[in-house]
Structures are given as C-alpha cells and as structure tokens.
Amino acid sequence: RPVVAEEGPPATLSPADNGTTSHPNGTLRQLPHIIIIGVRKGGTRALIEMLSLHSAVAAAQNEVHFFDWESHFQKGLPWYLSQMPFSFPDQLTVEKTPAYFTSSKVPKRIHQMNPDIKLLLILRDPTERVLSDYTQVFYNRLQKHKRYQPIESVLVKDGEINLGYKALNRSLYYIHMQNWLKYFPLGSIHVVDGDELIRDPFPEVKKVERFLKLEPQINASNFYFNKTKGFYCLRDHGRERCLHDSKGRAHPHVAPAILQKLYQFFHQPNKKFFELVGRTFNWN
Numbered sequence: 001r002p003v004v005a006e007e008g009p010p011a012t013l014s015p016a017d018n019g020t021t022s023h024p025n026g027t028l029r030q031l032p033h034i035i036i037i038g039v040r041k042g043g044t045r046a047l048i049e050m051l052s053l054h055s056a057v058a059a060a061q062n063e064v065h066f067f068d069w070e071s072h073f074q075k076g077l078p079w080y081l082s083q084m085p086f087s088f089p090d091q092l093t094v095e096k097t098p099a100y101f102t103s104s105k106v107p108k109r110i111h112q113m114n115p116d117i118k119l120l121l122i123l124r125d126p127t128e129r130v131l132s133d134y135t136q137v138f139y140n141r142l143q144k145h146k147r148y149q150p151i152e153s154v155l156v157k158d159g160e161i162n163l164g165y166k167a168l169n170r171s172l173y174y175i176h177m178q179n180w181l182k183y184f185p186l187g188s189i190h191v192v193d194g195d196e197l198i199r200d201p202f203p204e205v206k207k208v209e210r211f212l213k214l215e216p217q218i219n220a221s222n223f224y225f226n227k228t229k230g231f232y233c234l235r236d237h238g239r240e241r242c243l244h245d246s247k248g249r250a251h252p253h254v255a256p257a258i259l260q261k262l263y264q265f266f267h268q269p270n271k272k273f274f275e276l277v278g279r280t281f282n283w284n
Ligand SMILES: Nc1ncnc2c1ncn2[C@@H]1O[C@H](COP(=O)(O)OS(=O)(=O)O)[C@@H](OP(=O)(O)O)[C@H]1O
Pocket: 039, 040, 041, 042, 043, 044, 045, 046, 098, 131, 132, 133, 135, 136, 197, 198, 231, 232, 233, 243, 246, 247, 248, 249, 250
C-alpha cells in the first residue's frame, strides 16, 4: 500500500483519504503500485499498452511527470492521485513517465511515497536509443518549423564523440541506475529488454507478469506481427491495434565509422551497468 512519507510534497493526503478517491460503481483512484520509470525511447509506451492487456492492470493514459516536474510535484500527492485512472480495489495502477529514470531527484521522492513500489525499467541498445532520441527531437523541431542539425554534427565535435550531447548521457544507464539503487533494492526494479520487446514481445511481457505476481493471463495470441508497420501490434478481445505512427520511426543513416565510435564509447559504461544489475544484454 502506498504510504505518505514525512518529508513528502507539501500537500499530503488526509488520513481519512488513505490514498484513494472512490466512485459510485465501486471503482476508485489509487496511487500507482507500479511505475515505468524509463528510459526515454526504450519502448515505454509499448510496455504499458502490453501490460494493460491484463485485466488486473489499470494504466494512466498520459505521462504524469509528477516526480520530475517541480510545478507538478508542488501540487502534492492529492494531485498525483487525481491523475490516476479509476480502477477496482484489486487492480494494480501503473503510470509511465520515461524521464524519471534520468532525473536525479526522482528515486528519493518515489521512495518517500512508497518504498515497496514495483519499478519497471525498459532499456534498449544505448546507441540505438541515442538515434531514436535524435529522431524524436528531429520530428518535434520539424513540426515547429525549427532548424535541426544533421545527426553527425550533434554526435561528433572536433573529431570526437560530443560529450555535451544530452542524449548520450541518457544512454549512460549505469550512472542513473546507481542513483536508483541508493533507494531501492535490485529486487524492486525489473529491467525489461527493449530490443527483445521489439523482436518478440510475448516472452518479455510474461517475465513482467511474473515479476508483478499477476495471474498468468496475457497470451501469445495477444500479439501479431504487422508487416506494414514492421512491429508487433496488439489483439485485445478481437480488436487489433498498433502503436501510434510516432512509435517505430526510421532512424537516420550514420556513417559506419561514427557508429563504431559510438559503440566503443558505450562499451565500458555498458559493462558497468551489467555488473550493477548482475545480468548482460545483447548490446553492440
Ligand atoms: N510494438 C511496438 N510498436 C512500435 N514501437 C515499438 C514497439 N515495441 C517497441 N517499440 C519501440 O518503442 C520506441 C519508443 O519508445 P517510448 O515509447 O519509450 O518513447 S517515449 O520516450 O515515450 O517517447 C520506438 O522507438 P523508434 O523505433 O525510435 O520510434 C520503438 O522502437
């Protein structure tokens, strides 16, 4: 059960409220039991949609940005609660905000709300994630008719990897993970392999179901490969749907020599991450 910590945000819930707001049909809003903390472009939307196939899961529609945006955090837990979907008391509520993973103040704040919360972290090959991150910003700028720099000029400065490029830092997973492990035991954080979730989602989703101690319910038949999209899509009670067009975009071409530099750049950080979590991933 989520608890309200002593040092929590300014407006805390009254004891009578106990973290829930009820509705006449027996549903209520509950603080999340599960948070998908990131990583940005890791496959967080796919993961929350896939998890929502389970009848015991109620997912918040939008990214809430409660713990990372001061303007939201200052509103306190009652506001956070008001962002949650209505659910039945035995359902688990989940929200996803990919920016949480790389925001240093977030782990402490989530821990203060509920030290027993279950965290899901979906990661992808760090280089691939950088390209996906660049592509996202590229499209955002395109939409706003703003200028954008070609990928190679943001990745490289004076012939070397440009350490000032923010997207690179977001892919240094061990740095951020260390921060989370100051507050949560490894057993509270399940790392989902985002590359596998793309390649063959069902086994990855089953692992999540087990981690959350949910009754096995999600089936192989809930997934089908859509050739046009080039990704798996979902089948839920006979209804078929793919993720939005903004998910699964083509990435820019990068010269092989630069790509090689990037792989090399991430080699040591990746090793540090593997040591931290006691498992390896099939990253370049
Ligand atoms: N089934 C399925 N369909 C479509 N897309 C899928 C799927 N599974 C994982 N992905 C990958 O999810 C990537 C987007 O990640 P996020 O949802 O975490 O992005 S965001 O941070 O919320 O913007 C997105 O990244 P891009 O390929 O760069 O667009 C996808 O590769």
